[in-house]
Amino acid sequence: MSPSGAEVLREIKSRIDEVDPAVVHEQMTNGSVLVDVRETDEFAAGHIPGAKHVPRSMLESRIEGAVPDRSQHVVLYCASGNRSAWAARTLLDDLGYDSVESMTGGFTLWKDRGYEVEVPRTMSAEQRERYSRHLLLDEVGIEGQQKLLDAKVLLLGAGGLGSPAALYLAAAGVGTLGIVDNDTVDVSNLQRQVIHTTDRVGVLKVDSAEETIKALNPDVNVVKYPVRLDAENIMDILIGYDIVVDGLDNFPTRYLLNDASVRLRIPIVSAAILGFEGQLSVFKPYDGPCYRCLFPTPPPADMAPSCGANGVLGVLPGTMGLLQATEVIKLILDVGDPAIGRLLLYDALAARMTEVKIRRDPDCPICSRAPEDIRDDELGVFPDYEAFCAGAH
């Protein structure tokens, strides 16, 4: 009579090497390869950090991909130590691996001992469908989409630039969007601030933006700041964000933002518009120049027309806001060449994009110093600040 499965397993365990989870835990960094032989759904529910996944049902066809060198030491584990014993025999007897161990008690004992477990993030079926066009791109894929879902982006303003940026960042699945804006929707905004609607005139822009974003993508957590950014609140608001999208309309706050972001090492994707022309750059602290390297002092009020109401072609902030959103996504995914150290100049009437180089200023009053050396009372200060503000307001 043929032996039972239990008898065969006992026989196998008697001649393969078994290893206790404590030993595996101690030797995790000694160069041996840890292979999880459980099924895909078991692996997805949690596994030992750094383990490779080769389901036992695919062992013969896939183990060479995971462990090409047959002389390398391999530790196998499953849920309780049985399937990994079978798999160890296959590797030793049939596939010619030299040094294979099976972990006793499997993943269950590993967890019971309190050792670390990695639970991979999974996407719901709805998310896989929603982001399917991202998942098809090598530059995004599941890993990149997870980065987007984990990312925290702060938008300064839900106005001309912030509206299109917020819409596309929300659609792309950027998980947290903070919005700073103390303004309410005015009918004259609707020519370009496409996140708002006619029936929300008079509503706070942060509330209106949240409503549109939630309707577009419920994955997005909207954090609302119905305040004006100032020296008192800027550090509290910025902390914890990965990237800031700046469409600020005045110089004093622009310098304040620059200094705070350098101190916190948060990159800023900045754009400005006037008439038919726009500018865009990415200020990534210490990797490239900061705003003060580009413009150490603001112009006098008569050369700073953004202080008052100016005409703007409605689609121009759309174009520039979407260039900002594109740069944000590139920074999150770490792909391509962000516009660091470059100022892009877009002329809508000429349909022309040119760029100039921006250099780090070795004598920059802010970014030539270490972040911890920048004091609270220095944030946003520039020469003739009082005179400038008196002229601008």
Added chain:
Amino acid sequence: MATVRIPPVLRASVGGEKELTADGSSVGEILRSLADDHPQTQSQLFAADGGLNRYVNVYLNDEDVRVLDGLDTSVGEADTLVILPAMAGGSR
């Protein structure tokens, strides 16, 4: 003659032109010739000491003239000077 690109905030001072040509073989000569033709730009471009105002950046093609030879940077016939004052403008 080199081409000079005029930013939106200076256009009123040069009769609304977006691009001009100006005589000169250096950045300083070209900008001074621009200021001679359009006197309003004098104080917008130049500080009292004759240097460039610190809030105005000037690029020879794509390079900041301050990292070249400043106003002494030589300029060829086919070059473009870009004048770029600080601009902070979202739209409210």
